Amino acid sequence: MSTPIPQPPGIPLLGNLFDVDPNNTWWSLKTLAEKYGEIFQIKVLGKRIVFVASGALAEEICDEKRFRKYVGGPIVEIRYAVHDSLFTAFDHEPSWGIAHRIIAPHLAPEALAGHFDEFVQCADELIAKWQGLGAGAQIRPLDELNRLNLEATALTLYGKKLNCLEGPAHPMLQAMEDATSEAMKRPNRPKILNWLVYGGKFKRATRALRSFAADMVKERKEHPTDRRDLLWALLNAKDPETGKGFTESEIIDEIVTMPIGSSTAPCAIAAGILFLIRNPDALAKAREEIDRVLGDGPFKREHVPQLQYIAGLVRETLRLSSAAPGFNIEPIPRPGDKSPVLLAGGKYQVPHNQALIIVLAGVNRDPAVFDDPLAFRPERMMGEAFERLPAGVKKWFGNGKRECIGKHWAWDFLVITMTKLIRDVDFEAVDPSYQLKQDGWFNIRPIDFSVKATVRAR
């Protein structure tokens, strides 16, 4: 006998429509995970979705022999903007393999090593901007880091200096916000409303995203360079297996996909700043390590492997921020077999084609794995302690073949930016009683979090 999957009571006909806030879906899911534990389900307009929120169950459904990425809901909606790109391709679409084989080598650690100084340069520019604002200037870390992330993405991947750290926000930032918020909301709205009321917003955002990408292509074609960066690969490289390259439209799809993916990283760092403000011991240990490894000199790539406490701190930040809030899984279809899928050795049963969503806010803080799960402890994410953790609680970059292709880029950006900020800036919360509250669409970020930033004398 299997155990029924817990479900909030809901209301007749509409089911659990009001248990999930359409303006803050992931926060609602985090709250439900806190209440119901390892697994729960909701029914909205007759459709059932099952959520997994424990390390053990996440590990089980990350078994690629039984499960695969589910391309549904918001991921299907965002295909309006990026079609069958890496992030949005269905399992059966050959475009995924072609794109993966062409792009992955250009986001591998060896390829990114050549961009180390560009990451440092971007962080230096942001810190110089804050210095210009004067000691104790009030800033919103998320807004500042979103700009930094777009600047670093465009520079490292497309060789384009946007200079978007200052001045009016770059239109790409609003376009990403509008496109992803629409993609999240559309599956739960009547189609006619999507078309009549919100269609224009989605179209405008898509146009802005694609024109950002088209500008990158145009500029590179007008000013050819020797850079062998991702843009070069998108324009020139061929898939070693099929010999195929990208069409003009597919190049735009992938150029747009990367900043949407990378926009998760600033959400993590913004939360990380809060964790450091709240944990002066961790900040002191991080500074001690940075001072020991870097001394008074410039930050160099050779320093990175020695920054073991920073590595733990970045992982702990990824764990507690759940900046990428989750990902979707479905059972691999078994032709002719519609029997239920068993989970946890038969404790739970779901239909053969049931979509499952991993809620990382639950998984990453699973009390069965983490002692005092809400505490910020970089030590538990270092060396052997990290290796010993079960695989299911280390899924902040997703899983298997559909794991984040930008994870090495994200790692470099996080390690370099956090090292620079910890070394060079003192942060103080504007509201000392601020409690972390997050919202977001394809990623989640601290809401209304402001700090006073003072660049340190060195």
Ligand code: HEM
């Ligand atoms: C802290 C930063 C990041 C986190 C936590 C993160 C997390 C994730 C997760 C969980 C997935 C799996 C999504 C799914 O299964 O549907 C994913 C996929 C993806 N990410 Fe990231 N990501 C980050 C940064 C980046 C960056 C910097 C890029 C690009 C430079 C990027 C590009 C992508 C792409 C293209 C995919 C789809 C891969 C595929 O399906 O083959 N991400 N990411």
